[in-house]
Amino acid sequence: MADSRDFTGRNRASIVLESSGGSTVSEIATTLRVNEHTVRLWIRKFNAEGIEGLESRPSPGRPASISEEQKDEMMRIALTSPRSLGVDSTTWSLEALKGYLERNRVVKKISESWIRKVLVKRGFDTSRARGGRRAATLTTTAR
Numbered sequence: 001m002a003d004s005r006d007f008t009g010r011n012r013a014s015i016v017l018e019s020s021g022g023s024t025v026s027e028i029a030t031t032l033r034v035n036e037h038t039v040r041l042w043i044r045k046f047n048a049e050g051i052e053g054l055e056s057r058p059s060p061g062r063p064a065s066i067s068e069e070q071k072d073e074m075m076r077i078a079l080t081s082p083r084s085l086g087v088d089s090t091t092w093s094l095e096a097l098k099g100y101l102e103r104n105r106v107v108k109k110i111s112e113s114w115i116r117k118v119l120v121k122r123g124f125d126t127s128r129a130r131g132g133r134r135a136a137t138l139t140t141t142a143r
Contacts, residue, residue: 009055015034016043016046025040077097
């Protein structure tokens with residue numbers, strides 16, 4: 001697990017290996033650049049459950065309804081000229097992008113605010129035109 005490509009699992013295994021080698025919680029936290037609480041947590045879990053205690057568990061709550069592939073496709077479309085995709089506009093509005101994504105079944109259903117969140121998280125510059133919430137437009141300049 002310490003040689004895994006999975007950063008989280010590798011980090012947890014490294015905590016346990018450092019601890020079994022005699023390093024203190026403080027030393028481990030400094031070396032691995034994590035909080036001492038995190039070090040204690042994973043040592044405690046390992047001591048209680050063994051290697052299975054270090055594995056990630058499913059996150060609580062509703063699963064994501066939009067996949068990373070769909071988010072990538074949204075970004076690709078937002079960076080593409082609307083005219084080249086058959087939309088009669090020179091720039092994307094959130095409303096136009098929403099309509100395009102739903103009509104072309106990129107996503108089943110999505111709100112304009114979710115589109116903005118997805119694009120902003122991926123470094124896309126969204127700016128609001130004057131006129132309030134419904135007048136939001138997208139520029140095709142990535143940060």
